[in-house]
Amino acid sequence: AAPPARRRLPRILPAVRRGNCAFTTINNTLDCNVSPNQVNETRTAVFAQISTNSADPDFALGSCQLNGDNRVRCRREGGFNGLNNGANVHWQTLELPALAVRQVNGNCNNLPQTINLVQAVVPANSFVLKQLTSTGTNYGDQELGTAELRNATQVVWDTGLSSGCNGSQWDIQVVELSGLSVVRGVADAGVPVTGLPAAGPNR
Numbered sequence: 744a745a746p747p748a749r750r751r752l753p754r755i756l757p758a759v760r761r762g763n764c765a766f767t768t769i770n771n772t773l774d775c776n777v778s779p780n781q782v783n784e785t786r787t788a789v790f791a792q793i794s795t796n797s798a799d800p801d802f803a804l805g806s807c808q809l810n811g812d813n814r815v816r817c818r819r820e821g822g823f824n825g826l827n828n829g830a831n832v833h834w835q836t837l838e839l840p841a842l843a844v845r846q847v848n849g850n851c852n853n854l855p856q857t858i859n860l861v862q863a864v865v866p867a868n869s870f871v872l873k874q875l876t877s878t879g880t881n882y883g884d885q886e887l888g889t890a891e892l893r894n895a896t897q898v899v900w901d902t903g904l905s906s907g908c909n910g911s912q913w914d915i916q917v918v919e920l921s922g923l924s925v926v927r928g929v930a931d932a933g934v935p936v937t938g939l940p941a942a943g944p945n946r
Contacts, residue, residue: 756782759837764817766795766805766830771821775834780812787838788872788918789815795830799880802828806874806914808846809836820878820910845917847898851875851888851908855901860917863895866927869919871898878910890915892927 756779764775781787791807801820810816815834845860873890888902890913898915902908930936 756838758839759835761833761835762815764832764834766817766819766832768829771819773817773832774810775807775815775817775832777809777813777815777836781809781836781838782812783838783840784809784812785844786840786842787836788842788844788916789834789836790872791815791817791832791834791874793817793819793830793832795828797828797830798882799828800877800882800886801879802830803882804875804877804886805830805832806848806876806912807832807834808848808914808916818876820876820912839920841921843919845919846915847917848912848914851885851900851902851911851913854908855899857893858890858898858900858913858915860896860898864892864917864919865921866892866895867925868921868923869917870923870925870927872916872918873900874914876912885911888913889929891929892917 760777762775764773766773787809789808793805795803797803805817805819807815807817817832845862845864847858869892871890871892875888877886885902885908888900891899893899900913926939
């Protein structure tokens, strides 16, 4: 009798990939390798943290997003005349079949600024991730913007300033997951927020 046919076992991929990479003193664009490759970029969210020994926003603030299925591309504005500080990046990606990620980026202007999503989301199941780059040399109001999901197709970027963004650029991800329960609102700094629903241990 013929031997039984071999069955190919499915490849099991991690939901979370992570890694570290670093800006040198001469570069403001950085590609970080992702392994194994992402399967679906539209179902992948990117989380990134940047550390540096400089307090200047043009060195310390950066934005990271997927650029293809095998790399996270990070950028920052950097200093003038090529005088930069190095910076370390720790990135993570989360890919789930039920996740839907809407990504949009642009220049800060005309505050408050309304940003339109290409595809609608369900606000009750969605949260916002925001990143910012800036050409400023002092960390101030223009670097402290908020990105608020106002409805199914619009995010509003605001800093509380009536004008000026100091050459900043934003990158926004709206992450939607069916079954997620998101509560949002606006509060003054230093004022306790009360009346929130209790968090469930399984959510």
